[in-house]
Amino acid sequence: MSAIDNEGNESPINSSRRRVLKVSALALATAGTYGAAPFFGPWKHNHAWSQAAQKKPLVLGLTMDASGQYAASGMDERLGAMMAIKEINAKGGVLGRPIEAIHMDSETTPATGSRVAERLITRNEAAFLIGALHSGVANAISQVAQKYGCIFLNTNSSSPTEAGKDCHRVKFVWDGNGTNFALAIVKNAMAVNGKNWVLLTNDYVWGHNTSKATRTIVEANGGKIIEELMVPQNTRDFSSYLLKIQQIKPNVVAAAIGGDDIKALRQQVVQVKLNKSPAWINNQQDWPDVYGLGPDAIFGVFGTNWYYRLDLPGVKEFVAAYQTTYPGVQIRVPGNTYYNGYMATRELLRAVERAGTTNNIRVIKELEALKVSARDRMQDFDAYMNPTTHQLQQTIYMATYNDAPAEKDDIFKILSKVPPKDVEDPEAPVACKLESYEATPTYEM
Amino acid sequence: MEFLTNLLPHLVNGISLGLLFALIALGFMLIVGVMETINLAHGSLFALGMYVALFVIAPKLGAFPELAAWYGSLPLGTRYFIALLLAPVFVGIFGMLLELCMRRTYGKDPLYGLLLTFGAALVIEELIRVVWGSNEKQLPLPEAISGAFMLGDLLYARYRLYASGFAIVMIALLWLFLEKTPYGAMIKAGAHDSEMVRALGINLPRLRLFVFALGVGLAAIAGVVMAPIWGIRPQVGVDAVVPAFLIIVLGGVGSLWGAVIAGLMVGMVVGLSGAYASEWSLMSMYLLFIAVVTFRARGLFGRKSVLDA
Numbered sequence: 001m002s003a004i005d006n007e008g009n010e011s012p013i014n015s016s017r018r019r020v021l022k023v024s025a026l027a028l029a030t031a032g033t034y035g036a037a038p039f040f041g042p043w044k045h046n047h048a049w050s051q052a053a054q055k056k057p058l059v060l061g062l063t064m065d066a067s068g069q070y071a072a073s074g075m076d077e078r079l080g081a082m083m084a085i086k087e088i089n090a091k092g093g094v095l096g097r098p099i100e101a102i103h104m105d106s107e108t109t110p111a112t113g114s115r116v117a118e119r120l121i122t123r124n125e126a127a128f129l130i131g132a133l134h135s136g137v138a139n140a141i142s143q144v145a146q147k148y149g150c151i152f153l154n155t156n157s158s159s160p161t162e163a164g165k166d167c168h169r170v171k172f173v174w175d176g177n178g179t180n181f182a183l184a185i186v187k188n189a190m191a192v193n194g195k196n197w198v199l200l201t202n203d204y205v206w207g208h209n210t211s212k213a214t215r216t217i218v219e220a221n222g223g224k225i226i227e228e229l230m231v232p233q234n235t236r237d238f239s240s241y242l243l244k245i246q247q248i249k250p251n252v253v254a255a256a257i258g259g260d261d262i263k264a265l266r267q268q269v270v271q272v273k274l275n276k277s278p279a280w281i282n283n284q285q286d287w288p289d290v291y292g293l294g295p296d297a298i299f300g301v302f303g304t305n306w307y308y309r310l311d312l313p314g315v316k317e318f319v320a321a322y323q324t325t326y327p328g329v330q331i332r333v334p335g336n337t338y339y340n341g342y343m344a345t346r347e348l349l350r351a352v353e354r355a356g357t358t359n360n361i362r363v364i365k366e367l368e369a370l371k372v373s374a375r376d377r378m379q380d381f382d383a384y385m386n387p388t389t390h391q392l393q394q395t396i397y398m399a400t401y402n403d404a405p406a407e408k409d410d411i412f413k414i415l416s417k418v419p420p421k422d423v424e425d426p427e428a429p430v431a432c433k434l435e436s437y438e439a440t441p442t443y444e445m
Numbered sequence: 446m447e448f449l450t451n452l453l454p455h456l457v458n459g460i461s462l463g464l465l466f467a468l469i470a471l472g473f474m475l476i477v478g479v480m481e482t483i484n485l486a487h488g489s490l491f492a493l494g495m496y497v498a499l500f501v502i503a504p505k506l507g508a509f510p511e512l513a514a515w516y517g518s519l520p521l522g523t524r525y526f527i528a529l530l531l532a533p534v535f536v537g538i539f540g541m542l543l544e545l546c547m548r549r550t551y552g553k554d555p556l557y558g559l560l561l562t563f564g565a566a567l568v569i570e571e572l573i574r575v576v577w578g579s580n581e582k583q584l585p586l587p588e589a590i591s592g593a594f595m596l597g598d599l600l601y602a603r604y605r606l607y608a609s610g611f612a613i614v615m616i617a618l619l620w621l622f623l624e625k626t627p628y629g630a631m632i633k634a635g636a637h638d639s640e641m642v643r644a645l646g647i648n649l650p651r652l653r654l655f656v657f658a659l660g661v662g663l664a665a666i667a668g669v670v671m672a673p674i675w676g677i678r679p680q681v682g683v684d685a686v687v688p689a690f691l692i693i694v695l696g697g698v699g700s701l702w703g704a705v706i707a708g709l710m711v712g713m714v715v716g717l718s719g720a721y722a723s724e725w726s727l728m729s730m731y732l733l734f735i736a737v738v739t740f741r742a743r744g745l746f747g748r749k750s751v752l753d754a
């Protein structure tokens with residue numbers, strides 16, 4: 001790419017290229033001064049309108065983690081989103097436009113999440129953003145998305161704050177959150193196991209708020225939190241925590257640990273044979289974090305919002321489609337993170353189709369009015385979007401290890417199913433202050 | 446008294462952790478000390494050691510059913526022992542290839558070496574993903590070293606006792622090798638004055654090749670030992686390279702006992718803070734590092750540089 005040849009002379013080709021660049025830059029600068037200002041942001045209609053007029057593909061920005069604590073789940077939910085896109089494209093796309101996806105790794109890091117969101121919106125012209133595991137990352141992405149009015153689907157991050165104090169008009173939360181799971185599990189666990197609890201909390205926003213929800217329910221029902229042990233993210237050695245737990249002697253350990261951390265914790269609990277006593281509650285167990293760990297490591301009771309062997313219409317076909325589309329993947333059957341990635345993407349694209357436009361405010365209103373039948377969701381109860389918190393209210397399942405598996409991957413035994421109204425977070429509508437429609441930048445791609 | 450009784454298991458755990466940290470840092474220390482090269486691929490080679498061990502212990506030999514049946518019939522303890530031997534050999538050969546690539550960077554800006562090993566780390570991690578996939582794996586353990594034992598009135602993992610003992614043996618063997626063999630003398634001399642070593646007719650490139658292979662072989666052994674504790678995943682190397690780097694700087698670059706003592710200190714602060722101020726348990730090692738380096742920039746046992754005079 002050097003502009004100088006071996007003798008040190010400037011090549012005519014390169015000088016003419018330079019002239020073109022200079023002229024282009026001048027032209028752009030001039031256009032920016034006179035009337036074409038939107039090219040330089042803020043991001044507005046005109047820029048995007050030209051895309052729609054030419055029937056260009058509708059671009060979805062995928063912000064799933066591909067590295068860091070939640071890399072495995074990020075990969076899983078990305079496959080789910082890609083499956084939904086594939087299905088919609090097979091039917092001719094949305095509004096007659098094919099769907100394209102651009103993925104950028106948010107690295108389980110909030111700062112990267114912000115940067116990726118900014119880039120996808122402003123440079124790649126993503127119409128919508130999809131994907132989040134880590135609640136800190138989800139919050140960071142949603143702040144950028146709100147700045148541009150870009151609809152963001154938080155597929156799998158479960159801090160109650162995501163649909164509480166950190167809610168946004170453009171953000172929709174598709175997973176059950178820490179409060180939903182705590183409401184489903186804690187009271188029953190207190191009755192069965194006892195009232196002295198220890199909280200084992202991943203030291204970031206999801207862990208804090210999930211443990212806070214657990215603490216509230218335990219104390220409201222006459223229980224006691226003897227100690228809360230904070231676990232920094234990326235902790236790989238839990239020996240001191242496990243010694244401490246033995247010294248405290250609680251009835252129940254309620255863990256709000258996620259990603260690679262929970263994998264390490266589960267293995268180390270088994271090594272010291274603490275998996276039988278005390279009782280273990282894991283607020284939510286993501287499928288990629290437990291898949292392949294072996295029966296001993298799947299101890300305790302935990303929450304999930306979907307399982308591949310639910311005896312419901314459509315589940316078998318859904319699993320078969322996964323296996324046909326992704327024959328080489330190591331997780332042989334889909335789990336909750338894949339399911340959430342799929343469902344969120346599908347419902348977004350359906351909402352665009354119903355709205356008949358990509359106008360963000362119209363699509364937001366469609367999503368706020370969303371109701372999905374149990375059959376369509378492959379869950380036991382109908383689901384609905386709470387318009388004041390933007391969290392999908394859905395069936396919550398309690399599960400434990402399946403000691404009589406029908407096949408190798410059948411590792412969960414569903415203990416109970418809880419309808420959405422029984423686990424709705426009462427605090428969320430109070431804490432959540434959505435921006436008005438007027439305060440949300442509008443766009444149409 | 447009750448406080449002391451409660452403290453004791455955490456002290457024991459801290460020592461155990463410290464020995465494991467020291468084991469992780471040994472190979473890193475050797476390469477930095479002798480070759481003055483920061484091998485950022487140390488963590489990825491540590492991870493590669495885990496995967497090689499997994500392959501040796503539980504190989505997928507579907508294409509050779511008779512061989513698979515025979516190998517599967519070997520006791521797990523035997524396969525584990527083979528893994529402990531083969532993992533460092535395989536990773537050591539891999540390390541030799543890396544060292545051959547690094548030769549062009551010697552004597553130049555150290556940034557080239559850093560960039561090369563950083564690139565190698567990324568390549569090795571992706572290679573692992575391609576060959577073994579991204580999912581978590583578990584290393585099967587022989588019955589004799591799995592399970593728990595009573596530490597006072599508390600349960601403690603038997604494997605940690607084994608891993609700590611193994612770390613002590615490795616540290617002792619490395620010390621004996623460096624201090625009591627002519628090869629060790631050459632390595633130390635090479636670290637101290639490579640020009641003089643070359644003048645004495647010792648083949649310096651071959652010495653460097655050997656040291657690099659030994660260093661990454663030690664990383665592989667640490668990987669095999671840590672696999673049942675940390676789990677096996679492609680990105681696990683990051684969890685190893687950061688504390689290893691911190692420990693060798695804390696202990697003093699090139700000092701074996703510096704690395705061991707720094708490892709023990711790090712293990713102790715991580716273990717104790719995990720029990721009594723859990724939110725600080727990861728941060729504590731960095732605070733210790735800042736505290737030591739603030740007052741002693743060359744680390745605990747680092748050689749005095751001309752700039753210190």
